[in-house]
Amino acid sequence: MNKNKMSLGTLAWPIMIEMFLQFAIGTADTLMVSRISNDAVAVVGFANQFFNAVLIVFMLVASGAGILIAQRLGAGQQRDARVLGTMAIVITGALGIIVSITIFFGAGTFAEALNVPHEILPDADTYMTIVGSGMLLTALNAALSTCVRNTGDTRSPMYIAFGMNIFHVFLNACFIFGALGFPKWGLQGVALSTVIVRFLAVLVLLRLFRHAFGSKIAWSEFFKFKPKLLKEVIRIGWPMSLNGASWTISQLAIFSLIGIMGTHELAARTYMNTMESFAFTVGWSLAVAAQIQIAYMYGKDMRREAYYSCYRAMGAGMLLVTLNTGLMLVFRQPILQYFTDDPWIIDTAITLLWLNLILQPGKMLNMALGQSVNAIGDGRFSMMVSLPSMWILAFGLSYALGLSLDWGLYGVYVGMILDEYTRGIIMWFRWRNHRKAGKLADRIGAPAVDAKGAVQAGTM
Template identity: 50%
Template sequence: MVKGLDRKFTLWALAWPIFIEVFLQTLLGTVDTLMVSEISDDAVAVVGYSNQLFNALMTLFITVASGAGILIAQRIGAKKEEDARTIGIMSVSVSGAIGLVISAVLFFWPQTIAKLLNMPEDLMPLADTYISIAGAGMVLTAVMAALSTAIRNTGNTRGPMYVIIGVNIIHVIMNYGFIYGAFGFPVWELKGVAVSTLASRVIATVVLIMMFLPAFSRRITLPEFLRFDRKLFQEVLKIGWPLGVNMSCWVFTQLLIYMFIAMLGAAELAARTYMNTLESFCFMLGYSFALALQIQVAHLFGASRTREAYQATYRAMYIGLVVVTVNALVIFLVGGWLLGLFTEDKEIITIGVSLLGMNLLLQPGKMINMALGNALNAVGETRFTKYISIGSMWLIAAGASYVAGISLGWGLIGIYGCMIADEYLRGLLSFFRWRSRRWMTRSQAPASANASGGATAKA
C-alpha cells in the first residue's frame, strides 16, 4: 500500500475493474471461438488469422492512445488537469482519424489483404466476408481505445468495465441469433458474427463518449474535438511512438508467426487459435495488475514520488507472478478437456495438448515482462522498451521461430520455445534497467518546471 495516495489510484482500486473488463473481453473472444467453431474449424482459423491482422493495424492508433494515457496520469499527478483534459481530447480525435483510413482500406480491399498475408486459398471466401465487415469497424475500435485509455488514466477504471459488461451481453445474444437463427435473426453464420462485432462496437463507442465528456473537472464539449495543441501533441508522440513501435513489433511478429503456422497446415493454425484462447485466461489477471501498475507509477512519477513508484512495481510483479503461475497450472491440468469443448478433431486436440506444458514456462515470463515493461513506459522509458522489442522480438520470437519451426521441422514446439525465450530475455533486460534507477533523476524536471511556471504566473 502506497501511503498518502488518492484511493482511486491504489493498485487494487485500479486493478479489479481492469481485471473484470479484461476477463469479459477474453470471455467474449472465447464465446466467439466456441460459437464460430459450430460453423467450422476453417471459420475459426479465419477469425483467428483476421484478428491478428486487426491487432497489427491497431498499433497505428494505439501509439497516440497509449502515449496520451501515460501523460494524462502524469499530469493529474502533477496537478495539471487542464493539460490532461486537452491531451485526452486530442487522443480521441487523432485516433479516430487514423481508424477511419484503416476501415476504408479493409472494407474495399479485403481479398487483396488476405492474399498478402498468405491466407490459404480455401479460406479466402470466408476471409473476404469477415475482414470487410469486421474491418470496417476499426474506426470504432480506434475511438474506443482512445476513450477507454483516457478514462482509465483519470483513475476511473470502473467505467470501461461497465461498458464491456453490457457489450458482452449484447454481442453474445446477437452472435447466437445470427448463427442459429434465433430471436427472428437471419442465419448469417460467419457474416453474422462480423455484423454482431460491428454493432456492439457502435453501442460501446456511444456509451464511452457519454462517459468521457464529464471525465475531467471541466466538462468537454463536442466542438473541442477539433482542438489541437501542437506542443502537448509532441509530448504525446515523444512517449507514444516508441510504444507504437513496441506494440507493432509484437503484433507484426505474432502475425508473422501465424503465417509460419499457416505453412504447417490448417490443423496447426486452428490449434494455435484455440490455445491462444486458453492462454489468455492464464495471464489476464497478471495483465490487469500490470496495466493498473502503469497508471499508478505514472501518477506517482508525475508527483515526483519515485521511491514509492520503484517499490510498488516489485510488489505488483510478485502478485502477478503468483496469479499467472496458478492459472497456468490449472490450464495445464484441465486443458485437454477444455480443448475438447472447442473441437472434436483429434489432431487439433493432440497438437494443443502438446503445448500445455510449455505454457507453464511462457506465462511467468510474460508477467515479468509486462510488469517491468509497463513500469518503464510509465516513467517515460519507452525508447528502452522499444529497442529491446526490436531486437528480441524480430530476432528470437520471429526469426528463430522460422528456423526452429519451419527449417528444422520442430513445428509448433519449436515456435513456442522461441516465444518463451523472447519473453524472458526482455523481462531480464527490463529488470536490470528498472533496478538501475536512472529514470528517477528525470522526475524532478517536470516538478521544477511546474514550480517555476507557477511563480511566473503569480508574478
C-alpha cells in the same frame, strides 16, 4: 484526487475483469464459430491477429496521451489532462477513418499477402471486409477507454465491457444460428455482431469520457490543440506504438508461418490463444494498473513509491498467471473437448499447455517491467530492446525450428519463451538502473527532509 483511487488493487481488479470480459467476446466467437467448422475458427483467429496489428496504429497517440494524463493529474494539472484527452480522441478517430476505408477495399489483398490458406481465403475476405470497415469504432473504443482508465476510473470501462459481452453473445445467437427468426448468416453474422456491439460501446464511452475530467467537456474543446502537448504525446507514444506494432506484426508473421504448416495447426494455435488469454489477462491487467499508478506517482513526485509499485505488480502477477495456467492444465481435457473433438488438435494443445507453465511467468516479467519503464517516459529503450529480440528470437526461431527443422508449433513456443525472458531480464536491469542513476535516482535511497532540513523519521 482520492489516493485510494490510484492504489494498485483498486486500479487492477476492474481492468482484470474488463479484459476477461473482452477476451470472453473472443472466446464466445470461437465457441460459436467452432459449431460452424474448424476452417471458420481459423478465419476468425487469423483475422483477429491482423486486426490486433492494425489496432497498434491507433495507439500511437492514445498510449502516450494516457501516460501523460496520469502524470498531469498527479501534478494537479487538470486542464492539460483534458486537452490531452480530446486531442487523442480526434487524432485517433481520423486514423480510424483512413484505416477503415483501406481495409474495406483491400481485405482480400491483405489476406493473400499474409498466406491465409487457400481453402479459407473467400471466408477470410468476407469477414475481414465487414469487421475491417468498422475499425473506426475499434480506434475510438481503444482511445476512449485508455483515456478514461488513466484518470483512475477503471470501473466504468469494466461495466461497459460486461454489457458488450452479453449483447454480443445474444447477437451471435441470432445471426449465426437464426435465433428469434433471424436468418442464419454464419461467419458473416459474427462479423456483423462485432461491428454493432463496438458502435454501441463507442456511444457509451464517449459520454463517459466527456465527464471523466471534472466538468463536462464541451464539443468545442475537441477542436482545441496545444502543439507543445501534442509533441510530448508523440515523444512518449511513438516508441510504445512502434514497439507494440512490431510485437503484433511479428505475431501476425508467426501466424503466417503457422498458416504454411496447415489449417489444423492454425486452428490449434487459435484455440491456444483463446485459452492463454485467461492467463495473459491477469498479468496484463496488473501491468497496466502499475503503469497508471507509476505515471501518477511520477507526476506527483512520489518516486520511491513508483519504483516499488513495479515489483508489487510483478510479484502478484507471477503467482496468479502460474496458478491460472496450472488450473487450465488440471482441467485440460474437458476444456479442449468443449472446443473441438479433433484428437490431433487436443493432443497438441495439451503439450503446448505444459510449455505455457514456462511461457506465462516470462510474459509477466516482461510486461510489468516494460509498462513501468514506459510510465516514466523511457519507452525508447524498451523499443530498442524489444524489436531485435522479438524478430530474431520469437519470429526467427519459429521459422528455424517450426518450419526448417519441422518442430511445428513446439518450435514456435520455444522461440516465444526465449524472447519473453530475454526482454524481461534486460528490462529488469534497466529498471534497477533508474533507481541508481536514472529518472528515479534523485528520490530513491535518500531520506526525505522537512522544511527545516531535518531528516524525517520513518522515510526509509
